[in-house]
Amino acid sequence: MKHALISAPAHESLKPALEQAGYRVSDRPAISYEELESVIADVTGLVVTTRLKIDESLLSKAKRLQWIGRLGSGMELIDVDAASARGIACISTPEGNRNAVAEHTLGLVLSLLNHIPRGFDEVRKGLWRRNENRGTELGGKTVGIIGYGNTGSAFAQLLARFGGRVLAVDKYKTGFAAGHVHEASMEQVQAEAEVISFHLPLTGETRHMANKDFFANLRQRPFFISTCRGGITDTSALLEALEGGRLRGAALDVLENEKLDRYTDAERAQLDRLASRPDVIVTPHIAGYSYEGYKRMSDVLLEKLRNAALL
Numbered sequence: 001m002k003h004a005l006i007s008a009p010a011h012e013s014l015k016p017a018l019e020q021a022g023y024r025v026s027d028r029p030a031i032s033y034e035e036l037e038s039v040i041a042d043v044t045g046l047v048v049t050t051r052l053k054i055d056e057s058l059l060s061k062a063k064r065l066q067w068i069g070r071l072g073s074g075m076e077l078i079d080v081d082a083a084s085a086r087g088i089a090c091i092s093t094p095e096g097n098r099n100a101v102a103e104h105t106l107g108l109v110l111s112l113l114n115h116i117p118r119g120f121d122e123v124r125k126g127l128w129r130r131n132e133n134r135g136t137e138l139g140g141k142t143v144g145i146i147g148y149g150n151t152g153s154a155f156a157q158l159l160a161r162f163g164g165r166v167l168a169v170d171k172y173k174t175g176f177a178a179g180h181v182h183e184a185s186m187e188q189v190q191a192e193a194e195v196i197s198f199h200l201p202l203t204g205e206t207r208h209m210a211n212k213d214f215f216a217n218l219r220q221r222p223f224f225i226s227t228c229r230g231g232i233t234d235t236s237a238l239l240e241a242l243e244g245g246r247l248r249g250a251a252l253d254v255l256e257n258e259k260l261d262r263y264t265d266a267e268r269a270q271l272d273r274l275a276s277r278p279d280v281i282v283t284p285h286i287a288g289y290s291y292e293g294y295k296r297m298s299d300v301l302l303e304k305l306r307n308a309a310l311l
Helices: 014-020 033-042 080-085 094-113 116-124 150-162 186-192 212-216 235-243 265-275 291-307
Strands: 002-006 023-027 045-048 067-070 089-092 142-146 165-169 181-183 195-198 223-226 249-252 280-282
Touching: 002 014, 002 033, 014 023, 014 291, 067 291, 080 089, 089 291, 094 116, 094 150, 094 195, 094 223, 094 249, 094 280, 094 291, 142 150, 142 186, 150 165, 165 186, 212 235, 235 249, 235 265, 265 280
Parallel strands: 002 023, 002 045, 045 067, 067 089, 142 165, 142 195, 165 181, 195 223, 223 249, 249 280
Antiparallel strands: none
């Protein structure tokens, strides 16, 4: 019998659907790398998120593995080349939670421009500061979107109703301009955008793309948003840009290191410095984790497996 192993939290509908397709399913969302290594030889299908690294060493032991299903977007923890060389299909499901990421991104933008978290925090402290929390409207603004894939394009769709311009940058895509969306260069975004939002996978090419040089070339003192991967942003450079007045504010759903319980003293001091700023919002990597997106990722994976004749 084929054996599917779910190595991360997944919607409750996934296991019975795989069983109905003829799989014996092991639901082990807390499995360690070492435990997975000890059983991978018997696994036909592997469901993952961003918790475990699926590297060449592990894949060399996966004698029966036919597919790896990634719930969500981003394949940076999977050695896709090594898997492909062994005939293992690698399937991601960014369509499943793209709307969730887009809505969360919009929520961060509106919260940042209108000082919503800061205002509420002040009210809890007994302060009623209206002039100090006067908001900035998103309507009519020029928004730069870096990365025009599933989440970037979904975010652009939500912006249509605000009547501004979207300047979208994507090195690997052309011909997508329509309506309020314009294809642009990074230099144009740096020169004209009043809000900049990153929607990129983490690769060697994109790591620390938002770095000291990037922030130094901003001309509109924009708001900075990232809901993709923490490694895209050089946190030290971001702090320098905020403290130097090159940004009006920043909202992050991701950090370079999200294992807060393992922080060094220097990392803790840096996060405290960032989170203590009234012009910063940080959420705990929840943009793509809506109830609807959580189920839809499993639905999309099952659909793609069926289409590839793997179920």
